[in-house]
Amino acid sequence: MDTLRQLFEDDARRGPNDSDPMFAGVDGTRIQSFKKRLSTLLEEADLLFDRSGNRRSAYGFRHFYIKRQLLANVDVFTVAINTRTSMERIQKFYVPEVTPEHRSASLNARWES
Numbered sequence: 001m002d003t004l005r006q007l008f009e010d011d012a013r014r015g016p017n018d019s020d021p022m023f024a025g026v027d028g029t030r031i032q033s034f035k036k037r038l039s040t041l042l043e044e045a046d047l048l049f050d051r052s053g054n055r056r057s058a059y060g061f062r063h064f065y066i067k068r069q070l071l072a073n074v075d076v077f078t079v080a081i082n083t084r085t086s087m088e089r090i091q092k093f094y095v096p097e098v099t100p101e102h103r104s105a106s107l108n109a110r111w112e113s
Contacts, residue, residue, distance in 0.1 A: 066094050
């Protein structure tokens with residue numbers, strides 16, 4: 001059985017119906033606004049603002065994911081395919097943030113003669 005179905009059954013104590021919303025709150029009602037729900041979650045976790053005072057948003061998770069993949073030496077082509085964007089866009093907006101210092105381990109490769 002897949003994990004999402006099992007989680008639903010554990011929580012609802014029944015199997016899903018075709019009329020059940022794809023995305024629902026803990027009360028089972030359809031989520032109308034992810035922005036509001038995310039803001040509430042971040043506020044309750046005292047994470048609504050970053051260290052610089054900028055308000056966090058759902059887009060920040062995408063930015064974080066792409067940057068972390070690049071820092072983990074995942075190639076730009078693979079990240080672009082996975083995030084359904086262009087290599088050019090990633091190179092323009094994310095690669096400048098990944099400095100040689102971030103990639104120093106991969107820059108110190110041993111060369112064979």
